[in-house]
Amino acid sequence: MHILITSGGTSEAIDSVRSITNHSTGSLGKILTEAALAKGHQVTLITTPTALKPDPHPHLRLLLIENVEELLTEMQKEVLHHQTLIHAMAVSDYTPVYMTGLEEVEKAQDLHNFLHRENQEAKISSREEYQVLFLKKNPKIISLVKEWNPAIQLIGFKLLVDVSSEELIQVARESLVKNHASIIVANDLTKIQDGQHQAYLVTDNHVLEASTKTEIAEAILNYLQ
Template identity: 65%
Template structure:
């Protein structure tokens, strides 16, 4: 199979020296890539510059992206020519649109006007005690995947923080339906550390628990191979 994997995290620039980063080491994506390569599959890995990456391999192609706009542009043609997308990247929900001192906000007659403003300076100045940063929602890439290629098999990820198992599974199942995914890997930041990585592989009927990154990669390989 031709497997497309995303990993790492995107970064959205505030100005030329600062950006908002979604943290992800890329370790899980690397492991998933290695697991599919070992089984003879062809892998394209789209990841961020600082994420962990597999060793070079004849069947592996690596592309790096910085931000959501890059990711969108890179992913669309690739989705069209792969059989499976495992979308493990931590993608920024919001991108900075305008930053200003609090006094400008306090003096404004209509707050809506800030939603269309853009900064002219390449480094935003830092005089006031408080600044306000406006952020705009980025396109939800996972929801576009099936419009690009209705036949691609889609595995999505859902990362929540400190929720119950029930909530985790429920949110995963909503995402499954909304994005027409085959599996959503649902995990909680509070049960991920150096030793373990709890995750539920959720589909319409069941949820399989994996306890480590290796198990997640292995279960994905099995599930995607069985129903080929």
């Protein structure tokens, strides 16, 4: 089987030296990739330069991206040539538009004007005591996958923080239906620590619980087989 996996966390530039990102290490994507390769699958891994990566393998293609725009470009091409997508990457919800001092914002008569500006400096000045950063929402890539390739098997992930298992599973079911996925892996950030990774793998008919990244990978690959 030809499997496309995404992992790590995207980074969105504010200027040439600053960015906003998330804390994803890519460790789950690494384990997923290694498990898929061990079962004889062909894998394309889309990940970031700082993410953990598996060792080179003859059946592994590695594609590096930095931000959501690059991810969107690569995935739109790659989704067409794979049977399964395991979309484990932590994708930035927002990207910077413009950053300016608080005083300028307070003087502005219409804040919408800032949404059409771009910072011209390679490095934005740090003279201001307070800065205001305008962000715009990025597209939800998982919602586009089935438009690009209706036949692909889609495995998605949902991360919430400190919620009940009932709420976590319910949100996963909603994502399953909305994105026409085969599985949504529901995680709670408070349950990912010290080698443990509690998760619920939600399908149309079942909910399977896993307690480590290795168990998550094994459960996904067993489902695909």
